[in-house]
Structure formats: C-alpha cells, structure tokens
Amino acid sequence: AAGVIQSPRHLIKEKRETATLKCYPIPRHDTVYWYQQGPGQDPQFLISFYEKMQSDKGSIPDRFSAQQFSDYHSELNMSSLELGDSALYFCASSLGALAGASGENEQFFGPGTRLTVL
Amino acid sequence: AQSVTQLDSQVPVFEEAPVELRCNYSSSVSVYLFWYVQYPNQGLQLLLKYLSGSTLVKGINGFEAEFNKSQTSFHLRKPSVHISDTAEYFCAVSVQGAQKLVFGQGTRLTINP
Numbered sequence: 358a359a360g361v362i363q364s365p366r367h368l369i370k371e372k373r374e375t376a377t378l379k380c381y382p383i384p385r386h387d388t389v390y391w392y393q394q395g396p397g398q399d400p401q402f403l404i405s406f407y408e409k410m411q412s413d414k415g416s417i418p419d420r421f422s423a424q425q426f427s428d429y430h431s432e433l434n435m436s437s438l439e440l441g442d443s444a445l446y447f448c449a450s451s452l453g454a455l456a457g458a459s460g461e462n463e464q465f466f467g468p469g470t471r472l473t474v475l
Numbered sequence: 476a477q478s479v480t481q482l483d484s485q486v487p488v489f490e491e492a493p494v495e496l497r498c499n500y501s502s503s504v505s506v507y508l509f510w511y512v513q514y515p516n517q518g519l520q521l522l523l524k525y526l527s528g529s530t531l532v533k534g535i536n537g538f539e540a541e542f543n544k545s546q547t548s549f550h551l552r553k554p555s556v557h558i559s560d561t562a563e564y565f566c567a568v569s570v571q572g573a574q575k576l577v578f579g580q581g582t583r584l585t586i587n588p
Contacts, residue, residue: 361518368573390574399565400519413574447518452540464576466511466519 363448369473370393370438372445378433378470382450388412389431390464391423392447400447406431407453438474445469477502477568481579488556489587496551496582506568508549510540510575513563522564525549525550536560561586 360412362381370376371389392400400433402415404456408424425431428449435442449464483529500506511519523534530542533555540551549566566579 364524373505390576393574399580400576401580405574407574445477449519449528453574461573463521463524468518 361448361450361465363446363467363470365470366468367471367473369475371475372438372440374438374474376435376472378435378448378472379448380428380431380433380448380450380467382431383465384402386452387429387463388451388453388463389425389429389433390449390451391433391463392432392449394469395441396444396449398444403412403433405463412440412453442472443472443474454467477506477570477577479566479568479577479579481564481582482565483545483582484580484583487585490558491555493554494552494584496558496564496566496584498549498551498579500547500549500568502547502568502570503535504570506570508540508542509569510534510549510551510570511564511565511567511578512536512537513581515562517534519565521549556584556586558586558588560584570588 364379390405393405394400403417405413409425420436423433447469449466451462451464478501480499488494499562509524523532525532529561533539538553563581565581567576
C-alpha cells in the first residue's frame, strides 16, 4: 500500500539558509500535518491543512511557513535557519471527516526528513 | 489544553517477559488515545487507538491497552515481549474538532536476551 512520502530524507544546511521540505500524502487523503521531533524529544505539532486550507496551528516559528497544494501535497518552508531547527520533521496524512477534520482520524506518518543545521 | 505523561523514560525487560508502559493524560474534554511505536531511524507507526466503546483495545504485534477514565490512564501492555519490540513508544491524545496529536515524552523499551 502507498505510504506518505517525504523528500528529501536528509538535508544539511548552514545557519541563516532556507530549506523546503516536501510531503506527499497517501492517495485520497485530504489532510496533512507537520511535526518536529528534536533529538531525544517527543514530536511537536507544527501545523496542519485540510482541503488546502490551514486547519490548525501549533508551535510553528514565524520563520516557517507551509501550504497545501491542489494535488494535496504540502511543503514546509523554513527560513533564517538556526542551530535549534536541527530535528526530524515528520509529515502525516489522514482523511478528514466530511464536516471537518476530526481528531479521531488515524494519522499515517512518513519516514521523516532529518534536517541538520550547521 | 491536553497533556500526556509517560511515567517511565526507559523500560528494560527480558525477552518473553510481560511489559507495561504507563501513560496518563490530562484533558478537560473527552479525548481519543493512541499508542505509536518508532523503530530506530523510522517514522511513527500506529499500534492501537481508543476512540469509544470497549475500554480494552487490541492492537498490532500482540499489544493491548486499557482506557481508564477515572484514573485518566491508557497503559500499554504485552504479555510476552520479543527482541524485535525494542523501540521508542509514544502515547498521544487528540480531541474532537482538533486535528493535532499531543505526544508524551516517549518510553524506550529495551529487550534483553
């Protein structure tokens, strides 16, 4: 079965550079979530999109932005990178409920993008 | 706001022994509860979830968990572990109308031969 695809799998950047992470959800999934997992930490919710609209927002820095495109893939754009941005970035996808996405819908996680900022 | 506490950061057990990974949550509204497993250098895989109904939930790989509303707990159990169960286990909650998962700090399960 098709899974969530994330690219690139590994990314090395210098401080103050920009990075773009891509996420391709499972076919027919209309909801995408982004999480950040620092070294030895639990995943922290950043942002989510349902039907191409932002649906929830967590602890996402102002330097980061994201969007969901017409084909439901999503991109996380990160600017002015800092050392503390080094982390594993997960994307997850799910099917949103007809009346709006609900917390009960299972989220399927991608393998993650490991970002290292030097 | 919701929060999740996993009481043990590390749990070492011997192969074929039973194991329980503890999870407590805090929420002012009804929650959905999940356990995810993360193998080294991999993403998160859903083990099981509680949405409603029976408080005993069975998942993949022989794991089960019991929802206890009065104790606000959702402990994960397996009667006999295998070396391949070595991984990080995360308890998570979400609420109706909100999409995000709130994770606990994780429990590293180490299986010794």
